Amino acid sequence: MERELRLMKGNEAVAEAAIRAGADGYFGYPITPQSEILEYLMEANPYTTTGMVVLQAESEIAAINMVYGGAGCGKKVMTSSSSPGISLKQEGITYMAGAELPCVVVNVVRGGPGLGTIQPSQSDYFQAVKGGGHGDYHLIVLAPASVQEMADFVGLGFDLAFKYRNPVMILSDGAIGQMMEKVWLSPQKERSKTVPGWATTGKPAGRERNIITSLELDPDRQEVFNRKLVVKYNEIRANEVRCEEFSCEDAEYLMVAYGTSARVCQKAVELARAQGIKAGLLRPITLFPFPSAPINKLAEKVRLILTVEMSAGQMIEDVLLSVSGKVPVYHYGRMGGVVPTPDEVVDCLKTKIIGG
Amino acid sequence: MTEEIIIAGFGGQGVLSMGKIMAYSGVMQDMEVSWMPSYGPEMRGGTANVIVILSNERISSPIIRHFDTGIILNQQSLDKFEEAIKPGGVLIYDGNGITRHPVRKDIRIYRVDAAEEASRLKSPKTYNMIVLGGFLRIKPVLTLENVIKGLRKSLPERYHKLIPENEKSLLRGEEIIKEVKVN
Amino acid sequence: MKEITGMKEIIKPENLVYKKSELLTENIMHYCPGCGHSTTHRILAEVLEEEGLRHDAIGVSPVGCSVFLYNYIDIDWQEAAHGRAPAVATGIKRLMPEKFVFTYQGDGDLAAIGTSETIHSCNRGENIMIIFINNGIYGMTGGQMAPTTLPGMKSSTSPYGRDVSIMGNPLKMTDIVATLPGTYYVTRQSVHTPVNVRRTKRAIRKAVQYQKLNKGTCFIEIVSNCPSGWKMTPVQSNKWMEENMFPFYPLGDLKTPEEQPAN
Numbered sequence: 001m002e003r004e005l006r007l008m009k010g011n012e013a014v015a016e017a018a019i020r021a022g023a024d025g026y027f028g029y030p031i032t033p034q035s036e037i038l039e040y041l042m043e044a045n046p047y048t049t050t051g052m053v054v055l056q057a058e059s060e061i062a063a064i065n066m067v068y069g070g071a072g073c074g075k076k077v078m079t080s081s082s083s084p085g086i087s088l089k090q091e092g093i094t095y096m097a098g099a100e101l102p103c104v105v106v107n108v109v110r111g112g113p114g115l116g117t118i119q120p121s122q123s124d125y126f127q128a129v130k131g132g133g134h135g136d137y138h139l140i141v142l143a144p145a146s147v148q149e150m151a152d153f154v155g156l157g158f159d160l161a162f163k164y165r166n167p168v169m170i171l172s173d174g175a176i177g178q179m180m181e182k183v184w185l186s187p188q189k190e191r192s193k194t195v196p197g198w199a200t201t202g203k204p205a206g207r208e209r210n211i212i213t214s215l216e217l218d219p220d221r222q223e224v225f226n227r228k229l230v231v232k233y234n235e236i237r238a239n240e241v242r243c244e245e246f247s248c249e250d251a252e253y254l255m256v257a258y259g260t261s262a263r264v265c266q267k268a269v270e271l272a273r274a275q276g277i278k279a280g281l282l283r284p285i286t287l288f289p290f291p292s293a294p295i296n297k298l299a300e301k302v303r304l305i306l307t308v309e310m311s312a313g314q315m316i317e318d319v320l321l322s323v324s325g326k327v328p329v330y331h332y333g334r335m336g337g338v339v340p341t342p343d344e345v346v347d348c349l350k351t352k353i354i355g356g
Numbered sequence: 357m358t359e360e361i362i363i364a365g366f367g368g369q370g371v372l373s374m375g376k377i378m379a380y381s382g383v384m385q386d387m388e389v390s391w392m393p394s395y396g397p398e399m400r401g402g403t404a405n406v407i408v409i410l411s412n413e414r415i416s417s418p419i420i421r422h423f424d425t426g427i428i429l430n431q432q433s434l435d436k437f438e439e440a441i442k443p444g445g446v447l448i449y450d451g452n453g454i455t456r457h458p459v460r461k462d463i464r465i466y467r468v469d470a471a472e473e474a475s476r477l478k479s480p481k482t483y484n485m486i487v488l489g490g491f492l493r494i495k496p497v498l499t500l501e502n503v504i505k506g507l508r509k510s511l512p513e514r515y516h517k518l519i520p521e522n523e524k525s526l527l528r529g530e531e532i533i534k535e536v537k538v539n
Numbered sequence: 540m541k542e543i544t545g546m547k548e549i550i551k552p553e554n555l556v557y558k559k560s561e562l563l564t565e566n567i568m569h570y571c572p573g574c575g576h577s578t579t580h581r582i583l584a585e586v587l588e589e590e591g592l593r594h595d596a597i598g599v600s601p602v603g604c605s606v607f608l609y610n611y612i613d614i615d616w617q618e619a620a621h622g623r624a625p626a627v628a629t630g631i632k633r634l635m636p637e638k639f640v641f642t643y644q645g646d647g648d649l650a651a652i653g654t655s656e657t658i659h660s661c662n663r664g665e666n667i668m669i670i671f672i673n674n675g676i677y678g679m680t681g682g683q684m685a686p687t688t689l690p691g692m693k694s695s696t697s698p699y700g701r702d703v704s705i706m707g708n709p710l711k712m713t714d715i716v717a718t719l720p721g722t723y724y725v726t727r728q729s730v731h732t733p734v735n736v737r738r739t740k741r742a743i744r745k746a747v748q749y750q751k752l753n754k755g756t757c758f759i760e761i762v763s764n765c766p767s768g769w770k771m772t773p774v775q776s777n778k779w780m781e782e783n784m785f786p787f788y789p790l791g792d793l794k795t796p797e798e799q800p801a802n
Contacts, residue, residue: 007376007383007391007509025634033395053633057626058659065623065656069599069630072617077630095620118396120419179418180376180391182383200615200631202595202638211609213618260419267416339419 004185010150010176011036013183014080014106017151019046021158022189024075025053027066031085032118033174034108038080050191060085064092064105071101072212074199076158076192080106082174083124084115086132093167094133097229098214102161104154105139106170108177111310111337119337120174120260125314128171129288136226138233140168140240141287143258147181149285155186162196164236171287173310175260175339236289243291244283245298247273251280253349254298256319257308258284260339265308267342272349279349287315292322299323306353308345309333357412359497360420364405364437365429365450370484373510374427375406377488381498381506382410390418403432410497425495427487434458448491448533461538466494468533474525481518482525489529500526560584562593566610573773575763576605578730579672582740583643584612590747596639597631599624603645604678622653625660628667639750641668646687647677650712654686657712664721664755668746671713671758674765675784682768686710689787694768709787713760717793723755725794729762731777735790749796762788 008016015037018026028038038056046052053070057063063079070077081089086107096103107128111121128141140160142153150172157168195201203209216222247269248254257265262283272279282298284291299305304327307316313331320329332348334340361378365371375391382389392407407423409415426441428434428449435456441447443462451457452471468490474483492498498506500523507522562584570576587596593614600608602621609616619627624642632640649657649671660667676694677683684694684701687709691700701709717725724746728739739761746757762784764776771779 005383007380007389025630027630055629055633057629058655061623062626062629062656062659065619065626066630066633068619068623069617069627069632070634071630072627073597073631073635075634077634091620092623099618174395175392175419178393178395180379180389181415181418182389200597200617201635202597203613203615204594209609209613210615211618212616213609215606215618260417263415264417264419270416339417341419341421342417343422 003187006183006185007180008147008183009036009178009180010144010147010172011108011178012040013147013151014154014170015040015044016185017154018078019044019050019052020186020188021155022050022076022191023052023078023154023158024191025055025067025070025077027055027057027063027070027077027079029057029060029063029081029085031060031082033110033120033177034080034082034106036177037106050188052191060088061091064089067103068092068096068099068101071096071103072099072200074195074201076162078104078106078154080108082108082110083112083121086124086127090127090133093139094131094135094137095214096167097133097137097139098135099212100165101167101212102158102165103167104157104161104170105167106172109171109173111335117337118174120176120310120339121335121337122173122259122261122310123312123314123335124171125287125309125311128169129290129318137229138166138236138288140164140166140236141171142168143171143285143287144176145259145262145283147176147179147183150176151183151185155189160240164232165198166232166236171259173260174337240286241289241291241293242285243294244285245294246281246283248280248282248298250278251298252278252303253280253354254302254305255279255281255308255345256284256295256305256315257281258287258315261308261310264340264342265345268308268345268349271342271346275346275350277346277350277354284315290318290322292318295319295322296324296326299326302327304353305329306345306349307331308340310339311335357497359410359425359495360423361408361410361425361427362405362423362437362440363408363427363429364403364433367404369404369429371404371429372406374484374488375408376510377503377506378408378410378498379506380509381503384502384505384509385498387412388415390415392418403430405433425491427491429487431455446494448487448494450487458536459538465536465538466490466533467536468529470529473528473532477525477528479521479525482522485522485525486529486532489526490533492526493530493533560588562588562613564611564613568611569607570604571767573764573766573776574604575674575730575761576672578736579670579739579761579763580608580611582730582736583670583743586740586743586747587612587614587639590744592639592747595637596641597635599628599631599640599642601642601644601648603648605643605645605672606679608643622648622651623656624648625653625656625665625667625669629660629663629665632665632667636666639747640666641670643670644672645678646671646673646675646685650686650710654712658716658719661716661756661758662719662721664723666750666753666755668743668750668757668759670743671760672763673760673788674763674768675709676765676768678765678768682765687712689783692783711788713758713793716756716758721755722758722794723749724757724796726758726792727760727762727788727790729780729785729790731764731780754796760788762790
């Protein structure tokens with residue numbers, strides 16, 4: 001089957017990509033600005049074609065726990081929500097990290113705190129990257145900057161989730177979820193007929209019973225498990241860093257931005273260069289693992305770094321850690337659902353930082 | 357070529373679907389496109405707007421605050437977006453219900469009385485196609501052929517029988533749009 | 540171990556009247572003496588074995604005293620977060636519809652923090668069995684007031700007795716789920732006497748049959764005791780349960796297939 005070109009919203013692309021990636025199940029609960037994912041899946045009714053289960057749960061909490069149950073059976077299952085709903089899912093997410101269950105969670109971020117706004121934001125960076133729920137754990141966090149990546153990262157997310165037995169979060173935002181762009185859809189993949197050995201599938205004769213749990217009352221044994229997680233996260237750090245560079249070869253001023261902000265900065269780089277400012281952009285695609293080494297390397301040759309985020313400044317902390325004080329790092333951010341414009345970014349770079 | 361457009365009006369005027377048809381038409385014309393709607397409860401019966409970008413290059417930011425063209429279909433949107441049009445840009449508006457008309461002298465202003473025309477044609481559903489026809493006359497960034505293809509792509513199959521009526525309205529829009537001189 | 544005189548002569552296959560279910564592991568249960576969990580675990584293991592489900596059952600264990608249920612019955616298990624077992628079971632059953640899926644939950648888990656998951660799973664008619672152990676108290680955390688604690692009943696967080704004007708009334712979850720169209724079989728049993736053990740076992744067996752027929756949610760409440768939490772001997776606790784719990788939570792079927800509304 002050929003790849004197929006469509007014009008789709010980011011949310012719709014996630015849903016269609018899930019079907020095509022051979023997902024076994026999706027469990028969700030409506031919340032703006034991501035409800036199209038559930039709506040699209042309900043309309044597509046993939047149960048009649050691929051056998052994929054789609055269910056509207058009574059809450060985000062129930063949805064993530066249905067994901068837990070399905071993932072525990074070794075199935076490719078996912079959920080999606082937006083910021084307030086993702087907060088509700090945190091309990092389930094930390095349990096899944098603790099039980100080492102693979103799954104894909106999509107967060108189409110809106111501004112907070114609290115009920116906040118329904119407009120796009122990047123204010124859930126800390127929650128996604130530093131944990132979110134309780135306990136020492138990490139999600140693998142993918143940050144799409146286009147509708148195409150919304151689609152592509154579903155399949156990639158499942159691959160990484162199963163490779164490392166770890167939940168994967170696709171950290172998007174309202175802009176990418178709601179906008180339509182061209183997207184090349186992958187051919188339909190068959191749903192897997194096999195499940196990993198650790199899955200609960202009914203204990204056959206001759207194997208030990210499989211137990212999916214995150215509980216260990218013995219501190220020494222819990223520590224052994226925690227160390228195992230640390231080893232896994234280091235392996236992920238070593239193998240799975242993804243980022244993209246624009247005009248960095250001769251850049252004197254480096255912008256670091258992900259998702260929608262990276263789109264804005266790409267334009268800002270063009271505008272700045274038109275004005276004779278040698279700007280470049282590094283776009284982290286994975287936020288965990290964070291592209292520390294590439295940023296550190298660029299810090300050797302640029303004069304300064306400007307992080308642009310739709311938040312009060314969250315990713316900047318990881319950039320600061322990455323550059324180890326080699327160059328000054330500045331933050332430019334808009335909050336509350338406001339998306340910065342390329343002009344604003346250039347203006348900030350020109351007047352406040354270079355000129356100031 | 358990059359054309360950055362805002363379409364704004366009341367929910368129900370077909371603002372979002374007009375944008376969608378333009379985006380589909382862009383795809384048919386092998387262009388890069390983005391369609392970024394306003395979303396949320398404000399749309400329910402209130403104002404709706406959508407940013408459409410058509411380009412021959414990769415589109416960087418889908419959310420912008422200054423536009424080459426504004427297609428403005430009610431007073432609130434006119435008040436909000438007249439200032440957002442780039443100097444030298446184009447403002448197209450429907451005079452229906454407008455009491456405070458555009459005043460800028462550094463842009464080109466066109467009026468397409470599509471509401472009146474749709475009512476005359478007894479074709480209220482193709483209101484937005486009359487507006488789109490007007491736009492295509494002023495900014496021929498999309499060919500009519502590709503717009504019909506885009507229409508075919510974006511309309512569910514059960515509505516394909518309405519395409520000739522839509523085409524008629526597109527052509528009518530091209531005819532009735534007229535430039536407005538601000539004194 | 541010292542040889543007991545005559546043992547060898549007695550232990551012969553032809554003399555066997557009862558044996559431990561093969562599904563019960565060698566792990567020593569951590570329950571307090573007299574607790575109803577052990578008995579319930581045993582009959583659950585027996586039914587799973589007798590119904591030929593040892594290779595086809597997936598259980599969901601709760602947070603609460605029975606959190607380590609997975610150490611005692613030799614089938615595949617998932618351990619759920621507090622209250623979420625019915626949602627986890629929903630996920631399992633929807634993706635593995637051919638397996639026998641059940642949850643085992645206490646009253647705090649099922650009727651307080653998990654109220655929403657319980658009601659909605661039952662209302663959707665998830666094809667699962669829910670075993671609900673109601674002892675009117677949070678056992679594992681040390682005897683705090685539960686949603687099912689009786690009016691006037693003392694607990695570590697209602698030390699002067701449950702004052703319903705301040706603390707609210709006990710919740711009869713089983714009565715609630717019986718009203719939902721998604722439940723097929725709803726019953727309230729106990730395991731404190733041999734006859735009640737037999738009835739409960741029969742109820743579990745029915746739930747297994749109904750799940751095989753895709754009939755919807757089967758919900759079995761087991762009114763039980765908590766000698767430690769109630770600060771009583773096992774015998775006292777059973778007597779107290781009969782005199783105080785049963786009048787409030789009367790035993791018997793609340794919804795049976797015979798009484799289903801006609802289609």
